[in-house]
Structure formats: structure tokens, C-alpha cells
Amino acid sequence: MMLYVQRILFALCILMWGGVMLYFYQSPHLDAYLAPKFQSTLLIGGLACCVVALFNLITFRVQTSCGHGDECGHDHEHSHDHEESDLNPFMAILIILVPLIVSLSWTTHKIDEAHIHKQSAQDLDPASMRFLADLPPFTKETLDKTRQKSADGLYQLNLLELFYSAGDSELERVFTGLPFETEGFLRDETNRNPKGNRMRLYRLFMTCCAADMKTIPMSIEFEGDLPNFPANTWVKVGGVMSYEHIDGVTYPVLKVQRIDEAQAPDSGNLYK
Known part of the structure; x- marks a missing residue:
């Protein structure tokens, strides 16, 4: 029994x-x-x-046989039970x-805010993250052909694409000085902010599951006062693309022309 x-x-x-x-x-x-x-x-x-x-x-x-038997294949009773655990x-x-x-x-079905705060404050070398991107060679002409523009003439690119451009010298050359519009979460910038006029835009990137999720960041720089948005607000930012080179690492920096709070994408598009 x-x-x-x-x-x-x-x-x-x-x-x-x-x-x-x-x-x-x-x-x-x-x-x-x-x-x-x-x-x-x-x-x-x-x-x-x-x-x-x-x-x-x-x-x-x-009832199943344990597989023991004589040479003729006849099973015999045994005093032990092979299914006991x-x-x-x-x-x-x-x-x-x-x-x-x-x-x-x-569970609240979301990432812990303390974990996001810690991860989003870390810098990444865009060149070391190229394996996550599959960007074809770009020229100004291909950019015009393959990317839409906002109503005020800014190229609309995903934050990940702008971040990865810092790991490619050709993309860096093409993108420098061009106006772009992108979206992401907004937070304070704790790194590379000597004048205190920068904030950080970031997105969460998932390759297979939540356990391997990475935070992809980009600094955004303001000419005047910093905007007063709550931490981790989803915003749409427009500005001019630039790059800075520090200790052999290239970092993308978007010089802000406008910034507005936006509707965050649904969960199916939030982590890519």
C-alpha cells in the first residue's frame, strides 16, 4: 500500500x-x-x-519486473523492492x-528596485558588448534610408543602438553631431559627471531570462537645470549625439535638446 x-x-x-x-x-x-x-x-x-x-x-x-531472472528469463521473487525511495x-x-x-x-512580478538602482549605476564598455548587437555598417545615407525621423527631424533609434555605436568607430564617426530621439528609464548619473549637469538613461536587456538581465546605460547632458522627474520615469529624449574617451573606453553622451515623460512600453517590449 x-x-x-x-x-x-x-x-x-x-x-x-x-x-x-x-x-x-x-x-x-x-x-x-x-x-x-x-x-x-x-x-x-x-x-x-x-x-x-x-x-x-x-x-x-x-506491477513491473525488476529485470532479474534465471538464464531462461524466468523472474523470481526477491525480498527487496527496487522502487523504495x-x-x-x-x-x-x-x-x-x-x-x-x-x-x-x-512575488510582485517585477525586478527589485534596489537591484535596478545598483545595476543601472554601473558603467559598461560598449565595445565589450558588441556580441549583443547585430548592426550592419552605417553611413549617413543608410541612416537616412533605414531610420524614421520625429516631427522635428530627429533620427529615432533605440537606446541599445546608440549605446552600441560607441563600440564601433565607423558608427561613432557617422553618429557624432547628428540629432537623435530615444527612450528609456531616467535616473541620476553617479559616474563621469564632473559638472553635475548629467543624468542617466537606461534600459533593461534580456537575452534569455531575468537571471541574465543587463542594464544598458547612456549619459545625457543638459545645458541648464536638470529636469524634475521621479527616479525611473520612462522618458523620451531628443538631442545631439557625442562621445567621450576615458581610459581607453568610449562612452556615448546625448546632449539634450528636449525631454518629456512618455508612456512605457508593455512588458513584451520593455526588455529588448
């Missing part, structure tokens, strides 16, 4: 994991945890767990169930 209970409870453990994966797959919060190209893997894994668990629940009474099945349920309930009950 205990063997049957053990089989049922271990199957329920697998079923719970499958159920959680399927729950997150259909959840609107999935984009905050996993990049789109990996989300189908979650669906396949959840379905596989559920199929295996249901199969074990349906067949929990089936050192882990108590009730303990296995608790080990899985309690953390799942606590995690699902307490």
Missing part, C-alpha cells in the same frame, strides 16, 4: 511542476521572466511533465509545494 502512495505522491510532484510552468506560459507576466524565443520551451516542458505525471497516476497499480513522499510534496506557494503569493 505504501508503494502505491509513494507512486501517487511523486507523480503529483511532477504534475505540480508542470502546472506551474503552464501557468507561467499563459501568464501576462511571462515576458518579465523569459525572453520570447525561449517561451516555447516552457510550454513543451510543462506539457511533458503533465503527460509523465498523468501516465504515472494512471498506471500506479501496475530514501525520500519520504510526503516530505517531497512539502519541499516542492511550500516554496511554490510562498513564491507565487509574495
Whole structure:
């Protein structure tokens, strides 16, 4: 009897994991945890767990041979049970169930603000991050052909593209002095700000999942007073592109002409 209970409870453990994966797959919060190209893997894994668990629940009474026998292939009774486990099945349920309930009950489905504050304050060498970008060679002519402009004539580029341009001498040459419009989160600038007239624009970039998320930053420089926006406000910024070279590292700097609060993108577009 205990063997049957053990089989049922271990199957329920697998079923719970499958159920959680399927729950997150259909959840609107999935984009905050996993990049789109990996989300189908979650669906396949959840379905596989559920199929295996249901199969074990349906067949929990089936007796199987341990594979021992004589030379003619006849099985003999043994005094041991190969399906006994050192882990108590009730303990296995608790080990899985309690953390799942606590995690699902307490999570806010967003990145901790203290973690964002720490990560967004760090500088990155754009040249070392080129593996994240797939930018073709640019000239002023190709920029005109491939990029839209705002109503006041600014090229509209993603913050990641402007950041990566600092790791490419050709892009740096083309972009320097040109007007661009981009968007991102706004915060104070704690690095490379000798005159106190800079703030930092940043975006979160996810390659596979939340665990490997990187914060991509860019300094923005003002001629007058700094704007009075709450920390981590999503803004749209227009200005002239420039670069500075410090200790062998090139940093992009956008000299601000205008800045406005904007509507943040949905979670599916927020981390890319």
C-alpha cells in the first residue's frame, strides 16, 4: 500500500511542476521572466511533465519486473523492492509545494528596485558588448534610408543602438553631431559627471531570462537645470549625439535638446 502512495505522491510532484510552468506560459507576466524565443520551451516542458505525471497516476497499480531472472528469463521473487525511495513522499510534496506557494503569493512580478538602482549605476564598455548587437555598417545615407525621423527631424533609434555605436568607430564617426530621439528609464548619473549637469538613461536587456538581465546605460547632458522627474520615469529624449574617451573606453553622451515623460512600453517590449 505504501508503494502505491509513494507512486501517487511523486507523480503529483511532477504534475505540480508542470502546472506551474503552464501557468507561467499563459501568464501576462511571462515576458518579465523569459525572453520570447525561449517561451516555447516552457510550454513543451510543462506539457511533458503533465503527460509523465498523468501516465504515472494512471498506471500506479501496475506491477513491473525488476529485470532479474534465471538464464531462461524466468523472474523470481526477491525480498527487496527496487522502487523504495530514501525520500519520504510526503516530505517531497512539502519541499516542492511550500516554496511554490510562498513564491507565487509574495512575488510582485517585477525586478527589485534596489537591484535596478545598483545595476543601472554601473558603467559598461560598449565595445565589450558588441556580441549583443547585430548592426550592419552605417553611413549617413543608410541612416537616412533605414531610420524614421520625429516631427522635428530627429533620427529615432533605440537606446541599445546608440549605446552600441560607441563600440564601433565607423558608427561613432557617422553618429557624432547628428540629432537623435530615444527612450528609456531616467535616473541620476553617479559616474563621469564632473559638472553635475548629467543624468542617466537606461534600459533593461534580456537575452534569455531575468537571471541574465543587463542594464544598458547612456549619459545625457543638459545645458541648464536638470529636469524634475521621479527616479525611473520612462522618458523620451531628443538631442545631439557625442562621445567621450576615458581610459581607453568610449562612452556615448546625448546632449539634450528636449525631454518629456512618455508612456512605457508593455512588458513584451520593455526588455529588448
